[in-house]
Amino acid sequence: MxxxxxxxxxxxxxEEQRRFPESRGEFSNMFLDLTLALKIISRExxxxxxxxxLGETPDTNIQGETVMKLDRFADDRIFKAMDHGGHLCCxxxxxxxxxxxxxxxxxxxxxxxxxxxxxxxxxxxxxxxIGTIFAIFKRVTEPGGDGTLEDALQxxxxxxxxxxxxxxxxxxLVYTTGQGVHGFTLDPSVGEFLxxxxxxxxxxxxxxxxxxxxxxxxxxxxxxxxxxFLKEQDKETGRPYSHRYIGSLVADFHxxxxxxxxxxxxTDFKNPRRPRPKLRLLYEAAPLAFIAEQAGGxxxxxxxxxxxxxxxxxxxxxxxxxxSRWEVEKYEEFYRKAKAxxx
Ligand code: AHG
Ligand code: MN
Ligand code: MN
Numbered sequence: 007m008x009x010x011x012x013x014x015x016x017x018x019x020x021e022e023q024r025r026f027p028e029s030r031g032e033f034s035n036m037f038l039d040l041t042l043a044l045k046i047i048s049r050e051x052x053x054x055x056x057x058x059x060l061g062e063t064p065d066t067n068i069q070g071e072t073v074m075k076l077d078r079f080a081d082d083r084i085f086k087a088m089d090h091g092g093h094l095c096c097x098x099x100x101x102x103x104x105x106x107x108x109x110x111x112x113x114x115x116x117x118x119x120x121x122x123x124x125x126x127x128x129x130x131x132x133x134x135x136i137g138t139i140f141a142i143f144k145r146v147t148e149p150g151g152d153g154t155l156e157d158a159l160q161x162x163x164x165x166x167x168x169x170x171x172x173x174x175x176x177x178x179l180v181y182t183t184g185q186g187v188h189g190f191t192l193d194p195s196v197g198e199f200l201x202x203x204x205x206x207x208x209x210x211x212x213x214x215x216x217x218x219x220x221x222x223x224x225x226x227x228x229x230x231x232x233x234x235f236l237k238e239q240d241k242e243t244g245r246p247y248s249h250r251y252i253g254s255l256v257a258d259f260h261x262x263x264x265x266x267x268x269x270x271x272x273t274d275f276k277n278p279r280r281p282r283p284k285l286r287l288l289y290e291a292a293p294l295a296f297i298a299e300q301a302g303g304x305x306x307x308x309x310x311x312x313x314x315x316x317x318x319x320x321x322x323x324x325x326x327x328x329x330s331r332w333e334v335e336k337y338e339e340f341y342r343k344a345k346a347x348x349x
Contacts, residue, residue: 013201015041015179015190022185033183036093036117036142037167041179041199043087044138047080047124048177048192051136068103068321076130077101080123080138093117095145096153098320100289105155105320114150117166118143118157120320122289125170126254135174137256141293142167158320162292162313169293170256180206180260182300187263203264208303211332212266213244216251216258221274227348228308228341229272235340255285259294259328263301268333272308273325283323287315291326304334308341 019034065073081101088094092113097106098120108114119142126136143164145157169181177192179199189203215236222230236247247267252258258269273283285291295305295312305312305328315324327337 012198015199015201018188018190018201022183025185032093032115033117033142033166036088036091036115036119037181039087039091039093040084040119040140043080043084044171044177044179045192045197045199046083046087047138048171048173048194050079051076051173052177052194067101069100071127073101074124074127074130076136077124077127084119084121084123084138084140088119091115094119094153095147095149095151096157097121098158098288099123100286100321103321105153105158107152114152116145116149118145118153118160120158120289120293122286125256125290126252129252129254134254135172135252135257136254137170137172137174137260139170139256139290139293140168141165141289141296155320158288159317161316162287162295165292165296168296170260170297172256172260174257174260178202178260180263180297182297184296184300187297187301206263206301208263208298208301209266209330210302211244212262212268212330213247214250214262214265214267215247215333216249216262216267216269217271218251218253219249221276224274224276225272226275226308226341226344228337228344229270231344232270232337232340235336255290255294259298262329263298263303266330268327268329268337270337271326283325285323285326287312287317287322287324288320291324291328292317294326294328298328302331303329304331306334306338308338309345 023029023034063073067073081099090112093115094117095114100122121140143160167183171179179190187206190199191202192199238245271285273281275281291312298305307325327334
């Protein structure tokens with residue numbers, strides 16, 4: 007803090023909680039349970055090269071991707087931190103094909119947690135930034151019993167909280183409950199997340215674009231036109247833009263959130279008969295969309311607001327354009343124009 011006071015995450019949650027007099031602290035306690043898992047994951051990630059936790063498992067997940075040991079570790083730590091607190095009625099994870107039930111011996115609560123336990127798997131054993139992404143909903147089914155798919159398959163605008171933890175040069179937790187976006191940096195010497203970025207605002211416009219240029223042959227025309235537009239020379243709009251692509255959504259998103267710019271993962275038309283978006287709506291696109299909008303940015307499929315989409319399955323994929331308002335809206339212009347011309 008500017009005046010040197012240390013604001014811990016706990017203090018921040020309590021101060022936020024005071025805005026809701028009827029709150030019984032249920033949300034704060036649940037959120038703090040989650041941060042314990044994030045601290046443990048951070049500890050393992052930061053020493054991953056020293057312990058036998060790198061590399062691949064023999065398993066593949068529902069996505070057909072090889073499960074990395076650290077994916078499995080992170081998934082397991084979050085489950086164990088969250089299964090017994092009595093706050094959740096169910097969970098959903100990128101690493102689990104089906105809805106995750108709360109063990110019968112524990113009370114079922116009023117919230118739902120959905121998460122990508124470790125985002126950026128291809129970078130895990132390369133010492134490149136990776137992260138965890140999560141979102142929290144209120145259950146929509148009757149209280150007391152097991153949660154159902156109906157509780158998990160909710161549109162982004164129903165999220166009560168969303169966040170990510172980026173394991174990079176430092177470990178940083180960024181979250182929103184709809185009251186702005188706040189960043190906390192982990193001080194490992196005391197094991198506390200300390201407020202370091204209060205009320206993050208995404209610049210209205212940036213000079214960076216993030217996209218996997220290696221897939222450019224397989225993009226839709228609108229994406230091709232937009233990226234070519236960013237590469238043109240135009241002093242007034244700061245073009246040509248710089249290209250930055252880490253390959254971890256959390257890291258690319260976080261940099262653009264702070265510096266301004268746009269991240270794009272469009273539908274891949276490698277197989278024209280089976281166009282395929284890559285990123286998952288429930289636990290990647292929607293949580294980051296909540297954060298982007300709360301920070302003054304935007305998140306879209308190119309046509310639709312991400313926060314308006316209701317997933318039909320846990321692992322449903324969507325095209326994602328997210329970051330500074332100017333670039334997302336400009337992308338939407340190019341996307342719609344190319345689509346109209348193709349019809
Ligand atoms: P995950 O590791 O959770 O499967 O997510 C990986 C995602 C995302 O982090 C990143 O933006 C994207 O995959 C990179 O995909 P490409 O390697 O195809 O560019
Ligand atoms: Mn991911
Ligand atoms: Mn993942």
